[in-house]
Amino acid sequence: MKSRITRMTAALLAAVLSLSLLVGCKPKKELTRYTTIFYDVFDTVTQVIAYCESEEEFNTQMQALHQDLIAYNQLYDIYNNYDGVVNVKTINENAGKAPVQVDDRILSMLELARQMYDLTGGKINIAMGSVLGIWHDYREAAEQNASEADNTLPTQEELEVAAQHCDINDLVIDEEAKTVYLSDPEMSLDVGSVGKGYAVEMVCRAAEARGLTSALVSVGGNLRAIGTKPDGSQWTGGVENPWNASEVYTNTNSIFGSPINMSDLALVTSGDYQRYFVVDGKRYHHIIDPDTLWPAAYYNGVTVLCPDSGMADCLTTALFCMPLEEGQKLVESLDGVEAMWCTPDKQATTSSGWDSHLKK
Template identity: 25%
Template structure:
């Protein structure tokens, strides 16, 4: 699915999508494509490459994204994740490819480093809240059902491997990698672009971005961090270097209101209820999977714990916006961000 430039300008103002700030010094227009995948806007920008090479590479990446969505969406029947969840529920082992195993093991390590605040094993509670679909309307699950889920305490840490056979010690585990699969997709997409001989590009999926090289006329990418209270305004700007990813997780886009109470889509694994600490958290890290996972973990951690969790996850650059607009950030991030 393609959009013209006007559609992208409108769609790029969605709350979780940091916008690339235009530079007057850029003399070459990028070869660009936009589509809807993973229920959000995907944008590719390729610089310093002839148009035909860029368009051929974009076509391959777009096809790859559609296949990736099918395989890794927790609710997509027939995909690898659906097969894994069925096997876990039936308490049967399942053989998986090396790439699947490696991603799950990496995610499990990130779960451990985050003290369980990022945990892809909580798919059942996400389903209970209705955030497995594209329409969120309530009602919230009953307290008794949340309590029963907490008693079973499903976690990605319950999953283990013997060779390439995946097992789980807990049948209530349901894997949902909505918290970091976009990071994996970005890393793999950029690998494909590099294999096609492209050295300067930006891939954006919703609130996740990663760059390689640099745009025409500049040595770095200019990125805007969206104001949670105004979808058409950037609250801050930062420079992104080639080889870095920037991810924003927020509670202000995907939510529903039930009887006057607002429920956001990011669930705290320790309570079974939506996290209600920061409005958004932006993280910079070379690895998009780590950045994606950490942004979720820091948002769940909230004002009291985010610095501790950032240190455990090896995060130098973090920028947190409270519901009241108050900003907390790491010392390193202060050197990268300019408030607008």
């Protein structure tokens, strides 16, 4: 009897194996390249290139990705309210009043920001909303002025008063209750240094979980590659030349002439040429040094390449506010992280592993 059962089991296994081989030999559908553009999230342009088996699959993936981006945009917004949405603006409005119960996507983003604060010695601080808000207001006023001569700057006293309300320890997160509380009533959060990058990372991970295997997502220049192209080649990204905005790939004799290989990597750049206003011929950009309370003056551009878009977003801001040697030491201490620093003397310095990612 035992021998008969063994023979039957062996026969059944052989049949299953044969069926598996037949299924495994079924040719895969060829993947086709599709593209789309969105204009309604994070106040910038979103572009996606993806390879899918059909246009229907691509459209389904992009609809879900777009809806995810819209949700993150609303959750991380510090300027606008949305029906039925408790967001970062809601947290700020309740500073010193009461804890606010929030979505897990806010909690996880804030936790990353706090970790990056510790990692960078406070060079990225989402609790600086009171200071950053002053610079935002002056920049907005400059955009409305008829003449550059009408533009003005905040006073040091004004900035220092606001800086008294930037203690990250006044950000109280209760993970069990899922609440966020700002214990200083004059404090406010500004998540511009982390929100978009973190959202891009989470959206791409969700797309991968839905079956997307090959894509390049760009949200205002925050690049995130999913997998490789169907032929096995890597996606490529470029670094905008901060001294000549029209140059990305045009000069093959410069570091900007080398496309950067990207497979499951993020490429993020912060620059003094992106958002700024001019007073007396001098440019005042949006990346504020927490030590001086004024626009950081070390670089014209900093680019970070690493596996996580949220971390890359945080690091570009933090490195922008660090002297070169300090920034290099930090980058070299982090696994899988590379960076490029572009200084005002028009010199580009890269981390030790940067060149290994350049397309040959």
